[in-house]
Amino acid sequence: MSKPIDVTIIGGGMITNDLILPSIYHLQRAGVVGDIKVCALNSGPLQVLKENTEIREAFPGQDFTAYPDSTESPDKVFPELYKDVIRDMPPRQAVIVAVPDQFHYEMVMDALNGDQHVLCVKPLVLKYEHTVEIEKLALEKGLFVGVEYHKRFDRRSLLAKRYYKEGRYGEFTIGEAKMIEPYFYRFSNFQNWFTCENTDPFVYVGCHYVDLVNYITGLKPVEVSVQGIKGPFPNGKEGYMWANGRVRFENGALLSVTDGLGYPDDGAGPNEQCLTMFCEKNGKAGLIKHNDQFRGVSHSYVEEADAKLFNYVNPDFYRLIPWQGEGLKPVGYGFDSVAATIEMIHQIENETEGLDKTATVRHSREIIKKVDEKGIIATPANSYINELVVEAARLSILNDGMPVEIKYGDTHHVKIRN
Numbered sequence: 439m440s441k442p443i444d445v446t447i448i449g450g451g452m453i454t455n456d457l458i459l460p461s462i463y464h465l466q467r468a469g470v471v472g473d474i475k476v477c478a479l480n481s482g483p484l485q486v487l488k489e490n491t492e493i494r495e496a497f498p499g500q501d502f503t504a505y506p507d508s509t510e511s512p513d514k515v516f517p518e519l520y521k522d523v524i525r526d527m528p529p530r531q532a533v534i535v536a537v538p539d540q541f542h543y544e545m546v547m548d549a550l551n552g553d554q555h556v557l558c559v560k561p562l563v564l565k566y567e568h569t570v571e572i573e574k575l576a577l578e579k580g581l582f583v584g585v586e587y588h589k590r591f592d593r594r595s596l597l598a599k600r601y602y603k604e605g606r607y608g609e610f611t612i613g614e615a616k617m618i619e620p621y622f623y624r625f626s627n628f629q630n631w632f633t634c635e636n637t638d639p640f641v642y643v644g645c646h647y648v649d650l651v652n653y654i655t656g657l658k659p660v661e662v663s664v665q666g667i668k669g670p671f672p673n674g675k676e677g678y679m680w681a682n683g684r685v686r687f688e689n690g691a692l693l694s695v696t697d698g699l700g701y702p703d704d705g706a707g708p709n710e711q712c713l714t715m716f717c718e719k720n721g722k723a724g725l726i727k728h729n730d731q732f733r734g735v736s737h738s739y740v741e742e743a744d745a746k747l748f749n750y751v752n753p754d755f756y757r758l759i760p761w762q763g764e765g766l767k768p769v770g771y772g773f774d775s776v777a778a779t780i781e782m783i784h785q786i787e788n789e790t791e792g793l794d795k796t797a798t799v800r801h802s803r804e805i806i807k808k809v810d811e812k813g814i815i816a817t818p819a820n821s822y823i824n825e826l827v828v829e830a831a832r833l834s835i836l837n838d839g840m841p842v843e844i845k846y847g848d849t850h851h852v853k854i855r856n
């Protein structure tokens with residue numbers, strides 16, 4: 439019998455509701471996960487999570503412990519409560535960090551210092567030097583850190599990775615990617631944190647496709663230039679609503695990335711997203727072209743569902759579907775991605791059970807190194823280019839598109855091109 443691991447999710451927002459909590463419930467059902475705690479800034483979102491009818495229907499009888507408790511007023515905030523929750527966990531369980539980007543660093547470090555493995559939503563952190571610190575501390579303690587870049591688990595990405603390695607397309611030369619999130623995001627909690635000084639659409643979602651190109655080709659980005667278009671949120675705060683970035687890779691290849699909070703709310707499908715990569719080899723051109731927006735499934739409903747009567751449905755990312763067991767089960771690359779890290783943590787803890795501290799750390803490190811090398815689950819060691827790209831992108835967008843170079847050496851760093 440394997441021993442389940444306890445999971446604390448920090449953050450009770452959209453990504454917890456739409457992917458993380460249902461995935462963790464399913465893993466609890468499968469015996470991989472034990473107790474589940476969810477900690478948010480205030481009680482409001484936790485109540486919403488508990489009352490979500492689709493989640494209740496999919497996971498009958500399953501529940502989590504809420505921090506703060508539902509008896510607390512939704513107006514009262516508890517920014518430090520997660521620290522107490524981590525402190526009370528048995529060692530070497532799992533903390534999932536699912537809060538706005540700018541808090542990831544502190545919370546991941548707190549979780550590692552509290553002797554917990556980590557799954558962090560992307561981007562891991564906003565500065566390269568913070569990734570290095572996280573990687574070092576995690577390795578010292580033999581703790582696993584996975585970053586939730588779920589597009590890596592999409593079958594089309596995995597296939598492209600395999601075929602690229604086999605040389606079937608030739609070498610990546612030029613390409614474009616797009617990820618335009620819905621317009622209605624502007625009316626969500628985003629308006630409190632998605633402001634110009636914190637983040638922008640390139641950093642928020644463009645990073646998925648930069649990560650994918652590196653994941654498929656192994657090529658490192660060496661220069662980034664991003665321009666943004668600012669606009670007001672309904673609460674008056676200003677954010678970048680659109681962004682266009684150009685990334686140059688070490689072989690000279692160029693990737694153009696267009697992002698925004700602006701896919702029409704009446705449009706079919708949840709967003710606009712795609713990747714095209716042109717390649718060359720032996721006097722011929724190769725091509726990878728992913729239409730990630732329309733995945734071949736259209737639904738027209740007689741009653742409003744998902745707020746749309748006609749919709750392009752993406753069955754690949756995350757859906758709750760019937761299965762032999764009770765309720766519904768989550769499927770898709772979103773679930774696969776969450777499961778990959780949580781199962782890895784579960785494997786580490788089960789393989790090291792009964793070992794002394796030194797042997798535990800030694801064996802955990804061996805497993806971590808193998809995962810780093812395999813390059814499928816994103817880890818600080820195999821996905822650090824994302825932090826360099828994010829850092830370069832922030833510098834560039836705040837300087838109205840100035841090209842920012844990424845310099846690789848003893849210490850990698852970014853600097854505005856002279």
Ligand SMILES: NC(=O)c1ccc[n+]([C@@H]2O[C@H](COP(=O)([O-])OP(=O)(O)OC[C@H]3O[C@@H](n4cnc5c(N)ncnc54)[C@H](O)[C@@H]3O)[C@@H](O)[C@H]2O)c1
Binds near residue numbers: 451454478480516587
């Ligand atoms: N495609 C993706 O991979 C994807 C999609 C959506 C979000 N995300 C990432 O997930 C993160 C959160 O995004 P979201 O859409 O869920 O945001 P959100 O604004 O909907 O929710 C944020 C949550 O964080 C909680 N929070 C903030 N400070 C906290 C604190 N000190 N202690 C405990 N909880 C705290 C809030 O209570 C809220 O529940 C971001 O980093 C985002 O980039 C990734």
